[in-house]
Amino acid sequence: MTKYLLKRLFAGVLLVLGASAILFFAGELLPGDFASRMLGSQATPEAVEALRQSRGLDQPALTRYLMWLGGLLQGDLGVSLTNGREIGPLIATRLSNTLTLAGLAALVAVPFAVGLGTLAAMYRNTWFDRLVLMLSMVTVATPEFFFAYLAIAFFAVQLHLLPSISIVTSDMSFADKVPLLILPVLTLVVTTSAHMIRLTRASLISVMDSEYAGTAMLKGLPQWKIVLRHLLPNAMSPIAAVVVLNLADLIVGLIIVEAIFAYPGMGQLMVDSVSKQDVTVVQACGLIFAVTYIVLNMIADLLAILLNPRLRYKS
Amino acid sequence: MTNNLLRVRDLCIDAPASKGPIRIAQGIDFDLHRGEVLALIGESGAGKSTIGIATLGAGRGGAYIAQGSILLEGEDIMAKGAARLRSIRGLRVAYVAQSAASAFNPAHRLIDQVTETIISRGIMDRPAARSRAIELFRKLGLPSPETFGEKFPHQASGGQLQRAMTAMAICAGPELIVFDEPTTALDVTTQIEVLLSIRQAIRDEGMAAIYISHDLALVAQIADQIMVLRHGQIVETGPTRDIIERPQQDYTRRLIAVQSVALPTRSSQPVMLEISGINASYGRVPVLHNINLSVAKGRTLALVGESGSGKSTLGKVVAGLLPPDSGRVTLVDRPLSSSLSGRSRQDLRDIQLVHQNPDLALNPRRSVGDSIGQAVTMFRGLTNKDCSREVAHLLEQVNLDPALATRLPHALSGGQKQRVCIARALAANPRLIICDEVTSALDPLVAEGVQNLLRQLQEDEGVSYLFITHDFGAVRAMADEVAVMRQGSVIAYGPTGQVLNAPQDPYTQKLISSVPELRVGWLDDIVAARTAPQNARTEKMT
Numbered sequence: 069m070t071k072y073l074l075k076r077l078f079a080g081v082l083l084v085l086g087a088s089a090i091l092f093f094a095g096e097l098l099p100g101d102f103a104s105r106m107l108g109s110q111a112t113p114e115a116v117e118a119l120r121q122s123r124g125l126d127q128p129a130l131t132r133y134l135m136w137l138g139g140l141l142q143g144d145l146g147v148s149l150t151n152g153r154e155i156g157p158l159i160a161t162r163l164s165n166t167l168t169l170a171g172l173a174a175l176v177a178v179p180f181a182v183g184l185g186t187l188a189a190m191y192r193n194t195w196f197d198r199l200v201l202m203l204s205m206v207t208v209a210t211p212e213f214f215f216a217y218l219a220i221a222f223f224a225v226q227l228h229l230l231p232s233i234s235i236v237t238s239d240m241s242f243a244d245k246v247p248l249l250i251l252p253v254l255t256l257v258v259t260t261s262a263h264m265i266r267l268t269r270a271s272l273i274s275v276m277d278s279e280y281a282g283t284a285m286l287k288g289l290p291q292w293k294i295v296l297r298h299l300l301p302n303a304m305s306p307i308a309a310v311v312v313l314n315l316a317d318l319i320v321g322l323i324i325v326e327a328i329f330a331y332p333g334m335g336q337l338m339v340d341s342v343s344k345q346d347v348t349v350v351q352a353c354g355l356i357f358a359v360t361y362i363v364l365n366m367i368a369d370l371l372a373i374l375l376n377p378r379l380r381y382k383s
Numbered sequence: 384m385t386n387n388l389l390r391v392r393d394l395c396i397d398a399p400a401s402k403g404p405i406r407i408a409q410g411i412d413f414d415l416h417r418g419e420v421l422a423l424i425g426e427s428g429a430g431k432s433t434i435g436i437a438t439l440g441a442g443r444g445g446a447y448i449a450q451g452s453i454l455l456e457g458e459d460i461m462a463k464g465a466a467r468l469r470s471i472r473g474l475r476v477a478y479v480a481q482s483a484a485s486a487f488n489p490a491h492r493l494i495d496q497v498t499e500t501i502i503s504r505g506i507m508d509r510p511a512a513r514s515r516a517i518e519l520f521r522k523l524g525l526p527s528p529e530t531f532g533e534k535f536p537h538q539a540s541g542g543q544l545q546r547a548m549t550a551m552a553i554c555a556g557p558e559l560i561v562f563d564e565p566t567t568a569l570d571v572t573t574q575i576e577v578l579l580s581i582r583q584a585i586r587d588e589g590m591a592a593i594y595i596s597h598d599l600a601l602v603a604q605i606a607d608q609i610m611v612l613r614h615g616q617i618v619e620t621g622p623t624r625d626i627i628e629r630p631q632q633d634y635t636r637r638l639i640a641v642q643s644v645a646l647p648t649r650s651s652q653p654v655m656l657e658i659s660g661i662n663a664s665y666g667r668v669p670v671l672h673n674i675n676l677s678v679a680k681g682r683t684l685a686l687v688g689e690s691g692s693g694k695s696t697l698g699k700v701v702a703g704l705l706p707p708d709s710g711r712v713t714l715v716d717r718p719l720s721s722s723l724s725g726r727s728r729q730d731l732r733d734i735q736l737v738h739q740n741p742d743l744a745l746n747p748r749r750s751v752g753d754s755i756g757q758a759v760t761m762f763r764g765l766t767n768k769d770c771s772r773e774v775a776h777l778l779e780q781v782n783l784d785p786a787l788a789t790r791l792p793h794a795l796s797g798g799q800k801q802r803v804c805i806a807r808a809l810a811a812n813p814r815l816i817i818c819d820e821v822t823s824a825l826d827p828l829v830a831e832g833v834q835n836l837l838r839q840l841q842e843d844e845g846v847s848y849l850f851i852t853h854d855f856g857a858v859r860a861m862a863d864e865v866a867v868m869r870q871g872s873v874i875a876y877g878p879t880g881q882v883l884n885a886p887q888d889p890y891t892q893k894l895i896s897s898v899p900e901l902r903v904g905w906l907d908d909i910v911a912a913r914t915a916p917q918n919a920r921t922e923k924m925t
Contacts, residue, residue, distance in 0.1 A: 279480060280488040286439050287500050288472030301490035377490060377535040 069373065069380070080366050087358035088140070092133045095347040106150055106344075123149050136351075145352040150344050155352045159334065161238060163356065166326070166333035170319045172249060173256035177318075178311055181261040185268025185307075190295060192273060200269075204262035212321065216255045216328045223251060234329040252329045260314050260321070267310040271303035278302070305375045312368035316361045388558055388591050389415040389438065394451035396433050396615075398444060407446060408433050408615040413608075415559070420585060420592045422606035422623070424599055424638075426826035427797070430615035431595045435561040438593065439476050440468045455559070473500040477552035481564040483544035487536040494532025497551040506555065519550040522587070523580045542573035546580055553584055560585070561593045566601065570689040570853065571897040578605065578906065597826055599638055600899035603627050604906035611635050624903050639901060641827045645859045646838070646879070652679040654715075655847045656701070656815055661710035663700050670696050672872045674710070678815065678864075681845040685862030685879070687852060687894075693871040694851045698817045701849060702736050714814065732762045735808035739820035741800035745792040751778075751803050752788030758810035777806040781836060798829035802836065809840065817849045822857055834860050855898045859883065867891045 103119040104111060120126060124135075139146055145155040188200040207215070224232035234248040275281060276299060284298040323335030330336070334353055341349035373379045394411040397404040408430040415421050423431040433446060438453055440460045453460050460471055477500075480486035488496060497519075498512035507515065513532070520528035523546040536544060545565055552560045565581065566574040582605050585592050596602050602609060603623055610620040611634065619632045630636045656678040663671040671693050678684040686694040699705040701712055706721040713719065714733055720726045738744040745754055755774045759765050765773055775785035781802040792800055801821060808816050818837070822830035834857060840846060850861050858865055858879060865882045867875040867890070875882050875891045886892045899905060 279482065279485040282443070283478070283480060283486045284488070286436075286441060286472055286478040288469040288474060289499075289503065290469065293503070298488050298490075302488065375490075378537045381535055381538060 072373070073370070076366060076369055080362050083362050084355075084359055087362070088137065088355055089133070091351045091354045091358070092136060093129070095351050096129050098345065098347060103149075123147070123152070140355070146348050148341075148346055149348050150346045155349055158349070159337070159352060159356070162332060162334045162337045165236060165331065166319065166322055166335065168245075169249060169252055169256070169326075169331065169333060170315070170322060173253045173260070173318060174315050176253060177257040177261050177314075178264065180257065181264035182268050182307060182311070184261070185265040186272060186295060186300070188265065188269045189272035189276065190291065192276075197269075200265060204265045207258050208262040210259070212255060212259045212324050213328055215258055216251070216325060219251050219255055220328075232329075234331045236332060248331075252325050252331055255325055256318060256321070260318050264307070264311055264314055268303070268307050271306045272299055275299050275302045301375070305372045308371040308375060309368045312364050312371065316364040319360050319364075320357050386416045387414055388417050388456060389413075390452075390454040390457075391434075391438070392452050392454070394434065394437065394453065395449045396430070396437055396442065396446055397449040398442070398446040404449070406449070406615060408437070410616060411451070412617070413610060413620065415591050415593070415608075417558070417591055418589050419608065420594055420606045421608045421610060422594045422596060422602035423610050423612060424596055424602055425612035425618070426597060426828060428614070429612040431597075431612055432563050433615070434612070435563055435593050435595050436478070438559065438561060439472050439478055441472075473557070474504060474506075474555050475557050476559045476561065477555065477557040479545075479548050479552045479560060479562045479565050482568050483548040483565075484536065484541055484568070486548060487544060489536050491535075492532060493534050493536065493539065493547050497532065497547060497554055500551075500555045504555070512554070516550060516554060519553055519584075520547070523547075523550055523584060524576065525550075540573075542569055542577055545569065545577050549577075549581055549584060553588055553590075556588065557590060559591045559593070561595070563595045564597070565594075567596070567598075571855075572689065572893060574601075575897045575899075575906075575909065579910070581605070582906070598899065599627070599827075600901040600905070603901060603903050604899060611638070627901060627903060637828060641831050641856075646683075646861060646863070648878075648880070649682065649863055652682055654678070655680040655682075656849070657711075657713040658697070658701065659711050659713070661697070661700055661707045661712070663696060663705055663707040663710075665696075665705075669708075670871050671700065671707070674873055676866055676873065676876065678847045678849055680814075680847060681841060682863045683841065683848040683850050683861050685850045685852060685858040685865040686868060687855065687858055687865060688868035689853065689894075691870075692868040694853075694868055695819055696871075697868070698736070698819050698849060698851050701815075702734055702817055703730075728762075732811045733814045734817065735811050735813040735815070736817045736819065737801075737804050737808050737821050739823055741797065741804045741824075742792070744804050745800060747792055749791075750788065751790050751792065751795070754792075754803065755788075755807045755810055758807050762811040773810070777809055778803075780809060780840065781806045782832075796829075797825055798832060801825060801833055805833075805836065805840075809844070809846075812844075813846060815847045815849060817851070819851045820853070821850075823852065823854065830857070831860075837861065855883065855895060867894065 103116045107115055107119065124132065136146060143156070145159065147153060148155055148158065184200055188197045191197050220232045223230045230251050231248055232251070234252055236245050236248055272295070280302075281294060281298060284294045289297075322333060323338060325331070326333040326335035327339050334356065338350060338353040341353065391411055391413050394408060395406060396408040398407045411430075411434055413421065423434060425431050433442065436442060437448055440448075440453070442448070448461060455471065455475065460468060487493065494513060494516050497516045498507075498509070501507045501512045501515070502509055516532055517528050520531050525531045525543055525546055531539075531543075531547075539547065545568075549565070562581065566577050569577060578601065594602055594606055606623050608620065609623050609626040611618040611626065611632070613634055618634050619626065619630070626635060627639065630639060654677045658674055658676045661671055661674040662669065674697060676684060686697060688694050696705060700707050703719065703721070703723040703726050711718055712721075714730070719730055723731075745751075752771065752774050755777055756770050759770050759773045759777075763773070771788070774788055778785045778787060783799060783802050783806070787795065787799070787803075792803070795803065805816075805821075821837075822833050825833060837848065838861065841848065848861070850857070852858060862879045864877065865875075865879045866873045867882065869890055874888055875886065882891065883895060886895055896909070
């Protein structure tokens with residue numbers, strides 16, 4: 069098993085490296101130039117060139133890539149092209165905001181989805197089950213932005229219950245932030261739960277017909293105990309995998325929700341930087357997203373092993 | 384309180400179907416006394432398991448009790464609702480499934496599953512329950528009983544799991560245990576040990592048991608009463624000795640007769656297939672060691688051995704599915720390429736394979752005619768009308784109605800499906816058919832029919848068989864020669880009568896002596912024969 073883990077870890081490192089290369093060279097290919105954009109159409113070519121030089125852009129791409137990688141290894145994300153400031157501290161507050169939002173959404177969505185999926189499986193083919201399936205279908209088909217605007221129109225505009233924009237600042241207490249977070253979290257929960265609900269239901273149903281479920285029933289165990297003790301542990305591996313993948317999707321999918329609610333997170337930072345052609349910041353954000361995705365995928369693989377005694381203990 | 388534990392009267396069980404419920408068991412009456420074993424016997428679909436599970440108030444696939452009563456100590460188990468029924472299950476009536484390997488939960492340790500009932504009902508605390516389980520493991524002859532329970536199901540063998548499942552059923556000290564084909568999935572040598580353990584445990588604990596099986600010889604060793612079932616109805620019922628020695632019904636007589644058919648000795652024929660010096664492995668694990676065998680034209684060579692002995696692997700090597708590391712397969716005079724891609728169309732045509740499980744071997748979305756027709760078109764180039772005519776002819780050859788050609792496999796019975804597979808193999812006009820456990824998944828009477836068919840086809844077409852099986856009855860009925868395999872080597876090889884009636888090596892002797900004989904008291908004789916040498920030894924010592 070250790071061998072497998074090491075292999076997986078090595079593959080993860082390779083993937084991150086690959087992602088960094090793609091991010092960097094894709095950034096190179098982008099048309100336009102931050103300097104001429106920043107200095108405006110009145111700028112002299114000399115001034116543009118000086119600005120470019122001051123950011124080190126006169127060096128060949130490969131040299132800059134290797135320097136970037138070297139900096140990353142020391143925890144240095146580089147400097148913003150537009151304002152020359154360190155990217156690290158700039159991202160730090162944004163990242164913590166994003167993680168707060170994603171974490172809250174996950175905290176609500178995972179128990180909600182797994183619970184609802186379990187109930188749907190237990191009451192298979194009843195009106196409740198059908199309702200859950202239908203609603204999850206609808207939410208899968210609804211784009212995030214559509215649901216977000218719907219929520220704003222209803223809760224903020226119609227009912228005046230909640231604010232429509234969620235600009236949090238670092239001097240706000242958590243209690244102050246909560247009302248601002250409700251709508252974005254709600255949007256994320258609704259749009260990410262559907263897959264988890266459907267997969268929880270499907271994996272539970274696939275083990276419900278197993279012989280050991282029959283054994284448990286013939287032991288005289290009550291239904292809830294059969295589900296909790298005998299079915300969920302066996303259905304957990306695929307559920308955990310889809311949950312973790314959905315969390316990865318959640319973090320990456322934040323970009324749209326953050327933009328709609330003007331929430332100062334990573335996603336919004338990335339969108340802003342793209343419009344300013346601040347390539348280094350875009351690259352740093354992209355890399356953080358990529359690493360998150362890869363790490364969460366590795367966790368999914370790890371969970372699959374931990375949850376399966378056949379993989380944990382050799383026969 | 385009377386001695387009568389279970390009283391079943393006019394039990395009728397229905398199962399839901401697309402056109403309204405169908406009756407799967409009808410008019411079942413029986414009484415079961417404490418300490419008594421009742422065997423339910425019959426072919427699949429006879430309603431054995433259905434009746435067995437009904438005594439726990441349960442049904443598979445939505446089956447339900449439509450009529451009649453099941454009285455446990457005079458109390459109708461269905462009368463007082465689900466909660467009362469749950470309190471009976473596991474505690475007073477317990478169940479042992481056919482395949483313990485899939486009936487145990489793969490996610491929990493064995494001991495936790497064995498003790499679950501008594502702990503969750505608050506009958507014993509955890510330490511007491513665990514020591515009870517360990518005591519049962521010891522009694523059932525499981526290896527290192529103190530630590531055995533710490534294993535997960537995948538870490539134990541099939542025979543061990545079947546015993547652990549018995550321990551799980553016994554653990555709460557129920558009054559009745561339903562054994563649903565508990566040894567069917569096991570090798571003969573393992574089967575006899577598990578059977579002995581079960582019989583001993585039933586006797587020690589003084590409980591009643593319902594023992595479900597399709598093997599009459601097996602239940603003759605353990606049951607006090609036998610009930611023969613067919614199509615959900617009782618054919619006859621009575622004390623074991625009466626049923627075995629004086630069966631009243633024709634159906635029972637046929638069941639008993641199946642067990643004793645032998646192939647007459649036939650003239651020798653030139654060699655059709657020669658297997659020489661085959662060594663093969665899966666990855667780096669060697670599975671076959673220096674196999675040398677031959678099959679004569681129009682004759683049958685049986686390969687027998689326990690699961691994992693390499694029988695099927697050898698079949699794969701001959702078919703070209705597994706290239707061997709060394710050695711040669713020769714068909715008449717031409718050597719065959721070791722891999723499938725190296726074989727000519729004619730090579731492929733000459734060797735056909737029929738699998739154990741016809742459900743998996745037939746494409747469920749293709750009609751019977753399509754499945755056979757594809758082979759006809761591929762190997763003989765017949766199309767359209769010619770093809771359909773040939774398909775009809777083949778179906779007739781395997782004693783099936785040509786009208787079945789339009790059906791999908793799921794609309795056929797197991798025996799019919801296996802005949803379709805045989806017809807598909809025949810479509811190629813092969814010289815050799817590899818039959819890999821073709822009758823193992825079938826009921827005795829159906830299996831007998833398929834064997835008769837194979838023999839008839841051999842007479843008519845002169846085809847040779849490589850007959851892979853673990854069933855010695857089938858070997859006697861089918862094979863001119865037999866090779867006994869163990870751990871990838873052939874340890875006995877020769878004419879069937881010679882190898883089976885006068886086995887030379889101890890392993891073949893053990894294997895053959897483990898096959899249950901259809902007479903009351905066979906198991907007792909085995910036990911006596913085992914203890915006799917030990918007694919003689921102790922006498923010598925004193």
